[in-house]
Amino acid sequence: MTDAASGAAERSVQVKLVLLGEAAVGKSSVVLRFVSDEFQANKEPTIGAAFLTQKCRLEDRVLRYEIWDTAGQERFHSLAPMYYRNAQAAVVVYDVTKATSLEKAKTWVKELQRQANPNIVIALVGNKVDLVQPSQPSSDSVAVDAEDEADDATATPGENAGSTSGEAESLRQVPREEAEAYAQEAGLLFFETSAKTGEGIVEVFTEIAKKIPIDQILASTRGNAGRGGAAGGRAGAGQEGGVNLQENTNKARDACSC
Amino acid sequence: MAEDIETDIGSLTLSHPSDSPPGRSLSLRSPSSPHLPRNKSVQPRRLSRSNTLPRLPSSSHKRTGSMDGLSMEPEKIVKLRRWLQGLAIVDFDLDVGPKICSIYPPLDLTPSEAENIAFSSFPDSAQFEEGAQVHSFRIRLQDTSEADPEHAPGAPRPTEHDGFLYGFSYFSQRRDASSRRGYQQRSLVILTHFSYPAIFYALLAKLGPMFMAHGGPMLESACHNIAGWPDPCPGISLELGFLGAVLNVLIPHTDDAQQGANSAVVNERRGRLATQEPPILVSLAPSDPPILTLFEASFSHLWSIWECLVLCEPILIFGSSPAMTSQAIWWLRDLIRPIPFAGDFRPFFTIHDAEHAVLVNPRPPRAGLLLGVTNPFFERACKHWPHALSLGRIPPKKSRRNREKESSIGPGPSPGWTTHTHKRYISRDRALLKRLEDACSMSNDDPRRAALMRDASTALREHFSARTAALLVPLQRYLQSLIPTPSESAYARGVSPLPRTSLSSTSLSTGSSASLPRTANNTPPPGRVTPVPAHARAADGSVALRLKPFSERAFLASLASHGAALPFKSGGRRQEFYTRWLRTPAFGVWLARQEEAVGKVLSGESRGRG
Numbered sequence: 001m002t003d004a005a006s007g008a009a010e011r012s013v014q015v016k017l018v019l020l021g022e023a024a025v026g027k028s029s030v031v032l033r034f035v036s037d038e039f040q041a042n043k044e045p046t047i048g049a050a051f052l053t054q055k056c057r058l059e060d061r062v063l064r065y066e067i068w069d070t071a072g073q074e075r076f077h078s079l080a081p082m083y084y085r086n087a088q089a090a091v092v093v094y095d096v097t098k099a100t101s102l103e104k105a106k107t108w109v110k111e112l113q114r115q116a117n118p119n120i121v122i123a124l125v126g127n128k129v130d131l132v133q134p135s136q137p138s139s140d141s142v143a144v145d146a147e148d149e150a151d152d153a154t155a156t157p158g159e160n161a162g163s164t165s166g167e168a169e170s171l172r173q174v175p176r177e178e179a180e181a182y183a184q185e186a187g188l189l190f191f192e193t194s195a196k197t198g199e200g201i202v203e204v205f206t207e208i209a210k211k212i213p214i215d216q217i218l219a220s221t222r223g224n225a226g227r228g229g230a231a232g233g234r235a236g237a238g239q240e241g242g243v244n245l246q247e248n249t250n251k252a253r254d255a256c257s258c
Numbered sequence: 259m260a261e262d263i264e265t266d267i268g269s270l271t272l273s274h275p276s277d278s279p280p281g282r283s284l285s286l287r288s289p290s291s292p293h294l295p296r297n298k299s300v301q302p303r304r305l306s307r308s309n310t311l312p313r314l315p316s317s318s319h320k321r322t323g324s325m326d327g328l329s330m331e332p333e334k335i336v337k338l339r340r341w342l343q344g345l346a347i348v349d350f351d352l353d354v355g356p357k358i359c360s361i362y363p364p365l366d367l368t369p370s371e372a373e374n375i376a377f378s379s380f381p382d383s384a385q386f387e388e389g390a391q392v393h394s395f396r397i398r399l400q401d402t403s404e405a406d407p408e409h410a411p412g413a414p415r416p417t418e419h420d421g422f423l424y425g426f427s428y429f430s431q432r433r434d435a436s437s438r439r440g441y442q443q444r445s446l447v448i449l450t451h452f453s454y455p456a457i458f459y460a461l462l463a464k465l466g467p468m469f470m471a472h473g474g475p476m477l478e479s480a481c482h483n484i485a486g487w488p489d490p491c492p493g494i495s496l497e498l499g500f501l502g503a504v505l506n507v508l509i510p511h512t513d514d515a516q517q518g519a520n521s522a523v524v525n526e527r528r529g530r531l532a533t534q535e536p537p538i539l540v541s542l543a544p545s546d547p548p549i550l551t552l553f554e555a556s557f558s559h560l561w562s563i564w565e566c567l568v569l570c571e572p573i574l575i576f577g578s579s580p581a582m583t584s585q586a587i588w589w590l591r592d593l594i595r596p597i598p599f600a601g602d603f604r605p606f607f608t609i610h611d612a613e614h615a616v617l618v619n620p621r622p623p624r625a626g627l628l629l630g631v632t633n634p635f636f637e638r639a640c641k642h643w644p645h646a647l648s649l650g651r652i653p654p655k656k657s658r659r660n661r662e663k664e665s666s667i668g669p670g671p672s673p674g675w676t677t678h679t680h681k682r683y684i685s686r687d688r689a690l691l692k693r694l695e696d697a698c699s700m701s702n703d704d705p706r707r708a709a710l711m712r713d714a715s716t717a718l719r720e721h722f723s724a725r726t727a728a729l730l731v732p733l734q735r736y737l738q739s740l741i742p743t744p745s746e747s748a749y750a751r752g753v754s755p756l757p758r759t760s761l762s763s764t765s766l767s768t769g770s771s772a773s774l775p776r777t778a779n780n781t782p783p784p785g786r787v788t789p790v791p792a793h794a795r796a797a798d799g800s801v802a803l804r805l806k807p808f809s810e811r812a813f814l815a816s817l818a819s820h821g822a823a824l825p826f827k828s829g830g831r832r833q834e835f836y837t838r839w840l841r842t843p844a845f846g847v848w849l850a851r852q853e854e855a856v857g858k859v860l861s862g863e864s865r866g867r868g
Contacts, residue, residue, distance in 0.1 A: 014504075048479020050486060051499025066504055075475050082468065082502035 012055060012062040013217050017208070018084045020112075021093035022104040023072030026127040029195035030093060031069045034205055039196050046071040049083050056205065061214050065089075065205065084112060088217075089121045089208045096126040096192065099173040102182075109186055121211045123189035123204055126179055130194035132172040328362050328478050330485065335363045337485040342450040342458075343416045343423065345477060348379040350443040356380040362477070364413035365449070368400050370612050371423075377610035379427040379445040381580050382633050383669075388441075390430040390470070392462050392544075393580035394455060394588070395606045396422050398613055417451045420513075424450050426458040427580075428466030444470070452490070454540035455588045457507050464501050476501075495537065506537040516595040516723055517541050541595075542719075543588035548711035549718065550698055552577070552586045552649045555673030557694050562682045563675060564722050565835075566645055567594050568729060570601055570842040571680065572623035574640045575630045576670050577649040580606035583630030586649050590628060593722045597730070598851065600843035601626020609633055625843060634669040645677045651698075683835040685825040690721055728823035730848075732836070736816045737852055740806040747803055747860065803860035805853045810840055 019027040028046050032038050035054045049070040056063050068083040070076065084090060092108045094101040105124060112122055176192060183190035189207050193200035330338065344361045351357040356376040361367075367375070378395035385391060399418055416423050426448040434442035446469050448458050461480075469476045483500050490496075493511040497504060510517050517539035543549065553560060566573055567590055575590075577583040584605035591603050607617070607629050617627065618636065623643050629636075640646065650673035697714040700707045817836055818829070826832035839845055 047482040048475070049483070049502070051483065051504075053497065066499070068499070068502060071479075076479065078472055079468075079475060079479060079501075085502060 011218065012064040013212070013214050014064050014066055015089055015209075015212055016066045016068070016087040017089040017091065018068045018070060018080075018087045019091045019093060020070055020080065020084070020105075020108040021072055022095070022098075022101040023074075025072065025093045025095040025098070025101050026195050027072065027091075027093045028069050030091070030125065030127060030193065030201060030204075031067055033195045033198055033201045035067070037198070039198075045073065048076060048079065054205075056209060058209050058214070063209055063212065063214060080111075081115060084116045084120075086117060087120060088117065088212055089123070090116065091123045091125055091204060091208070092188075093125045093127050094174065094179075095128050096174045096176075096179075097128055097131050097171045102126075102174045102179060106182070109188065113186075121189070121208050122187075123191060123208055124179065124183045124186075125190075125200075125204055126174060126176070126192040127195060129192045129199060130196045133194075328474060328481065330363065330481060334482070334485040337487075338363065338481055339417065340489055341452070341484050341487060342448050344449045345481070346375060346379070346425075346445075346447040346449060348376050348427075348445040348447055350380070350439065352438055356445070361449075362481070366402075366413045366415050368402065371397070371400060373610065374612050375423075375425060375447065375449065377608050378425055378606060379429065379447045380443070381429060382608050383578070385429075385579055386431065388432050390428060390466060391579065391581045392426065392428050392459055392466065393584040393606050394427065394458070395425045395580075395584070396453075396604055397425065397611065399423050400612075416449065419451050420453075424453055424458075426450070426455070426462055428462040428469075430466065430470050432470075446470075452540075453513060454509075455584075456538045456542045456544055457505070457540040459544040460505055460538055461500060464503060468501065506535070507540050508537050510539075510541045513541070514595055514598045515541075516592075516727075518723070542592055543585050545712070545715070547585075548708075548715040549585065549589050550694060550711050550715050551651060552582055552589075554651045554698050555649075556647060556675040557691060557698075558686065559675035560718070560722075561684055561686045562677065562680055563590070563645075563647060564593060564725060565683055566677070566680055567628075568597060568726065568842075568844070569835075569838055570626035570844055571645055572601075572625060572627040572643060573629070574623075574636065574643050574646040575628060575649065576637065576646060577630065577632055578670070580630070580632055582649045583632060586647075587628050587630045589719070593719070594726055594844075595723070597726055597844050598847040599626075600847050601628065603628040603630075605630050607631050609635060632670075637671055644679045645675075646671060647675050648673045683826055683831045684725075685827060687721060690717065694718060725824060729839070731823040732817045732820060733813070733848075735820060736813045737805070737808075737856075739816070740808065741856060742803055742806065742860065803857070805856045808849055810837075813840070 019031060021027050023045065028043055028050065029039060031050075031052055032040060032043075035052050046069060049068045052067045052069065054065045054067065056065065068087070070080060070083050090108075090112050092105045092112070094105040109122060109124070112120060179192075180190050182188075189204075189211070191200050191204050191207075193204060195201060344363055344365045346361045347359050348356050349359045356379060358372050358376050374397045378397060381391070381393070398421060399416060402415060427445045428447070429443070429445045431441050431443045433440065446462070446466055448462065450458065452458075465476065465480050469480075480501060483498075487498050488494075488496055490509050492509055495506070495508050497506055499505075508517060556563065563573070573590075575583055575586055577586065587603050587605040591599060602617075602624065604611075604617075604627075608614075608631075611617075617624070617629065618639050620642070623629075623640070629640075637646075648671040652673060694714050697707070697710040700710060814833060814836065818833065822832050822836075824832075826835065
């Protein structure tokens with residue numbers, strides 16, 4: 001909601017992006033890291049869906065994510081179409097320390113591929129890799145960290161586990177290779193991330209931005225100011241090449257111009 | 259919207275006590291006026307729900323106030339209430355008629371207020387077999403300061419700005435064989451202190467159908483979205499996320515400010531965002547369906563109607579549905595901005611309203627009252643009112659000869675404008691009139707019709723908004739002459755005159771009207787002592803600067819010599835019109851605000867210099 005700082009006459013492209021995934025895999029934390037570069041322990045579960053925006057610069061283009069961070073709890077499942085309807089991008093999140101959360105992610109991917117905008121860009125994101133990286137400097141207090149994502153719907157496995165560096169990798173229930181292979185087969189972008197450390201977060205949104213056909217959206221909406229036009233005008237895969245978030249960026253703040 | 263979502267309509271049904279009599283005929287009755295005994299000792303009813311809605315606590319209907327197990331932290335409720343006071347679900351109770359079955363967050367309402375909300379939330383005539391419609395209402399809140407001391411409210415009283423509570427109701431009716439009535443009738447109502455129809459209509463258009471399909475989690479999601487919104491500060495532009503959609507809204511500076519589609523903010527926002535729809539101007543009437551359809555039978559009288567509005571004449575507005583009367587009244591109310599609205603308006607008024615006897619009785623109606631009604635009862639009860647507007651289309655051409663007969667399809671007066679007293683002062687705009695008629699005469703099948711209707715509706719609003727601004731031009735011209743000149747101000751403060759500064763450019767706030775032609779000749783020649791009636795000595799000895807007193811005689815003289823911006827039919831009619839306008843309560847409020855605004859500027863100036 002902070003347009004003020006942006007360049008004066010720039011036209012930005014709206015990109016509706018939805019986050020989906022099982023409860024407590026860290027969807028809200030991924031967004032919070034991206035939008036505010038913050039991490040909040042013991043984040044309360046999302047009700048319905050939270051709405052956030054983040055403006056990003058992609059070379060000479062300005063792109064504005066309208067992010068719908070949905071609740072993972074089952075009682076909100078039937079509301080999800082409202083959020084992924086007309087979305088140009090989806091981030092489906094699972095927890096690398098919880099095998100069932102990947103299964104849930106797969107059902108979301110299937111639902112999206114069946115019911116969402118046919119050109120939707122989908123990213124599969126395995127979150128909480130900080131829990132499975134023995135060398136991670138901040139993993140000294142894994143037991144505490146593991147509670148970060150806990151909410152009333154699911155608890156993070158490994159919580160309260162007396163974890164030493166050696167045990168960390170054993171918390172992993174979803175091998176990277178397995179998830180990556182699935183993503184490739186299903187035609188998804190794939191990332192492993194840690195909302196806690198920030199690892200991989202900006203990359204998710206950067207790679208999505210690269211796949212969004214910005215020029216086509218701009219062309220299709222010029223002289224036709226309609227949100228529907230944005231979604232409808234997206235034919236074929238995005239053209240690649242030449243579009244990059246400024247590369248010297250580790251943090252969302254730096255990557256985004258506001 | 260709802261169409262791509264699995265729906266389970268009927269999952270929320272009223273369950274009736276098991277001993278209730280078996281189903282009656284399925285004939286459609288008036289939703290809010292049942293011919294049923296009024297039996298107050300009704301068993302508490304509960305919602306029964308199918309198991310398509312999992313995980314709902316079963317204790318959720320013990321008390322009014324909890325809604326489908328919805329609960330929010332107190333600080334979130336505070337944030338929600340910046341925008342709305344509560345969401346009410348009103349169901350049809352076979353014994354008492356419409357009845358609030360829950361409100362969230364809980365509100366302390368008197369029984370009479372609760373009944374008023376319930377009846378105002380339902381149409382009082384049959385609208386359709388199955389379907390949904392949005393309308394609104396405005397009811398007076400009671401003064402409970404002297405209420406029963408034993409009454410210990412468990413919930414806060416509604417907040418209000420102007421003594422009224424605004425309701426926006428999504429009424430839905432579906433066939434339901436399990437109901438004795440044959441139908442499930444239910445309204446979802448937003449109760450709020452804001453008179454911002456455009457945004458609440460937009461919210462209900464989204465939330466209404468989704469709530470009917472998905473129940474509790476939908477309301478929960480909506481409440482959390484709204485609690486996450488920024489503050490509705492006057493004059494700001496906001497981006498609001500609501501149930502998967504983004505609403506761009508503009509909040510007006512005041513209730514009487516004119517919100518224009520051409521304002522700089524609007525254009526600036528539109529230019530920057532490539533895919534942005536035009537923002538919602540929250541104080542406007544909902545734009546869909548195009549307003550033209552409501553006034554089609556009265557196009558040539560619109561200029562008279564506008565005059566009646568600005569002259570604070572009471573008008574009875576009859577429509578066949580509350581959706582029509584609400585939209586029309588919000589639209590008419592908007593036309594007189596930036597003149598303050600000094601009357602009372604009721605987008606949908608029922609015979610059950612607590613103020614029914616106060617507003618509708620054998621005495622002449624109150625000045626400035628706009629009453630929206632659908633019940634044909636009012637046609638008789640308000641026979642002595644000076645003006646009545648009946649909304650709707652002219653009956654089809656072939657039957658025009660038998661219009662009386664034809665229009666008796668629906669009860670109530672046939673569409674058109676009736677006045678016992680008013681004669682038009684200003685000329686009509688024939689080009690605009692033609693445009694309105696052309697848009698409406700276009701065949702329903704013509705693909706261009708929708709756009710033409712929409713554009714003509716916009717043009718119609720702009721035309722009358724401009725006329726309202728034009729009405730004020732002679733007054734502003736005269737008022738400029740009442741502003742103390744710098745030399746007078748300086749004299750008052752006992753300092754030497756400063757070069758004339760930009761006081762007149764601070765301009766009397768007039769919303770959208772163009773800046774005034776300045777009268778430059780009111781600076782007295784230097785050195786001459788002038789009488790200074792424009793200030794008075796305050797108790798502390800300081801000099802308070804203010805506007806010189808308004809003189810009706812002087813104003814009318816100024817009007818006669820400078821003329822008016824409105825196209826009056828004659829000079830005599832012009833003087834007569836303004837003489838009448840000066841006697842309206844709206845003029846009094848307007849003048850007081852101008853005096854206040856000028857006083858602020860003057861005292862700011864004197865502080866700045868002193």
